[in-house]
Amino acid sequence: MEARSLLEVNGRRYRWLREPLVVVCVDGCERAYIDEAVRAGVAPWFARTLKQGSAFVADCVVPSFTNPNNLSIVTGAPPAVHGICGNYFYDRDSGREVMMNDPKYLRAGTILAAFARAGASVAVVTAKDKLRALLGHGLDGACFSAEKADDAELALAGMARPSVYSAELSEFVFAAGARLLETRRPDLMYLSTTDYVQHKAAPGAPAANAFYAMIDGYLARLEAAGAAIALTADHGMNDKHGADGSPNVIYLQDAMDEWLGAGAARVILPITDPYVRHHGALGSFATAYLPEGADAAQLAARVAALPGIELALERLDACGRFELPEDRLGELVLVSRRDTVIGTSRSRHDLSGLDAPLRSHGGVSEQKVPLIFNRKIEGLAPGRRLRNFDAFDLALNHAEKKGPGSN
Numbered sequence: 001m002e003a004r005s006l007l008e009v010n011g012r013r014y015r016w017l018r019e020p021l022v023v024v025c026v027d028g029c030e031r032a033y034i035d036e037a038v039r040a041g042v043a044p045w046f047a048r049t050l051k052q053g054s055a056f057v058a059d060c061v062v063p064s065f066t067n068p069n070n071l072s073i074v075t076g077a078p079p080a081v082h083g084i085c086g087n088y089f090y091d092r093d094s095g096r097e098v099m100m101n102d103p104k105y106l107r108a109g110t111i112l113a114a115f116a117r118a119g120a121s122v123a124v125v126t127a128k129d130k131l132r133a134l135l136g137h138g139l140d141g142a143c144f145s146a147e148k149a150d151d152a153e154l155a156l157a158g159m160a161r162p163s164v165y166s167a168e169l170s171e172f173v174f175a176a177g178a179r180l181l182e183t184r185r186p187d188l189m190y191l192s193t194t195d196y197v198q199h200k201a202a203p204g205a206p207a208a209n210a211f212y213a214m215i216d217g218y219l220a221r222l223e224a225a226g227a228a229i230a231l232t233a234d235h236g237m238n239d240k241h242g243a244d245g246s247p248n249v250i251y252l253q254d255a256m257d258e259w260l261g262a263g264a265a266r267v268i269l270p271i272t273d274p275y276v277r278h279h280g281a282l283g284s285f286a287t288a289y290l291p292e293g294a295d296a297a298q299l300a301a302r303v304a305a306l307p308g309i310e311l312a313l314e315r316l317d318a319c320g321r322f323e324l325p326e327d328r329l330g331e332l333v334l335v336s337r338r339d340t341v342i343g344t345s346r347s348r349h350d351l352s353g354l355d356a357p358l359r360s361h362g363g364v365s366e367q368k369v370p371l372i373f374n375r376k377i378e379g380l381a382p383g384r385r386l387r388n389f390d391a392f393d394l395a396l397n398h399a400e401k402k403g404p405g406s407n
């Protein structure tokens with residue numbers, strides 16, 4: 001690839017690629033998962049990179065959900081700019097709950113598409129297909145998911161088709177990514193996994209350590225093939241259950257029905273997606289659309305008093321604080337505490353598919369995520385608040401070319 005001038009995307013400038021760059025989003029990667037795997041001696045790449053590269057703690061976007069954060073990472077911008085603030089929003093005009101995973105809801109171009117347009121070869125591999133269309137929007141390059149991989153892509157990864165509820169769905173992402181780098185050597189790759197394992201296994205649990213050992217092996221392979229690696233997460237993950245293993249749920253639609261009359265308000269859980277088996281559509285973030293004439297401030301105060309609620313904000317306050325698009329949220333934005341989730345009505349959540357005590361995300365309590373580079377990062381302004389969507393900025397604008405320990 002030839003050197004080019006700065007590339008501007010969504011108001012930020014990026015230096016041209018000097019070596020192959022792989023940006024990895026490990027879904028639901030609470031930092032403790034990495035530390036426990038290192039402690040158990042199963043993650044030598046992480047152990048070395050934490051010492052010889054650069055490791056930071058960054059803030060993800062709230063709602064700490066998968067799509068808003070993946071889109072923030074690849075646009076370098078918050079949801080107020082790119083528009084994706086969850087899996088669902090409520091369209092008042094049509095009276096329907098609308099899935100936001102269609103690229104028509106995306107309001108900003110991606111860094112990936114911009115580099116591809118400027119001449120870089122770019123590849124994207126995701127676990128679930130729900131992200132593929134958004135991440136690949138406007139992108140001229142390889143873009144496929146483990147979930148819907150065709151025969152050639154399965155052969156590339158050297159794997160049989162993985163189940164959508166499995167650790168292998170994420171392994172496919174790394175296996176395909178490593179093979180792509182070794183054979184076609186794209187200038188820029190974005191790899192995004194799924195949090196199936198993290199929803200079930202806490203840091204240090206055997207299944208979690210095995211998962212991070214798997215990731216560690218592929219990262220070492222990517223590095224050996226000459227890649228600069230930037231690794232971050234879309235969100236953290238916490239236990240959301242009591243000592244007896246049953247989930248701590250605030251059924252917010254039931255509360256609103258009691259206060260305002262049945263169905264007068266509409267509670268939307270933006271975590272809801274076609275794959276709810278591992279979290280029962282329960283996360284720590286909700287938005288509520290209120291009926292005409294309702295007193296939002298008074299209702300916010302009422303929700304705030306419910307045990308387990310961390311924040312009950314009016315829309316503009318929430319959109320300012322979390323950099324969210326004002327037209328895709330209801331009048332209230334509700335965030336529950338670290339150990340609690342928000343549901344709609346008790347009768348609408350089928351928790352029979354939860355075969356392990358509930359772990360989930362969505363709130364401020366899952367906002368801290370790792371931001372790890374296998375190159376030394378230099379020249380950051382002192383006291384700068386780092387975000388997961390600074391991954392491209394740090395990797396391209398602040399990394400020294402070769403770190404110790406790289407080849």
Ligand SMILES: [Zn+2]
Nearest residue numbers: 027028066234
């Ligand atoms: Zn996620």
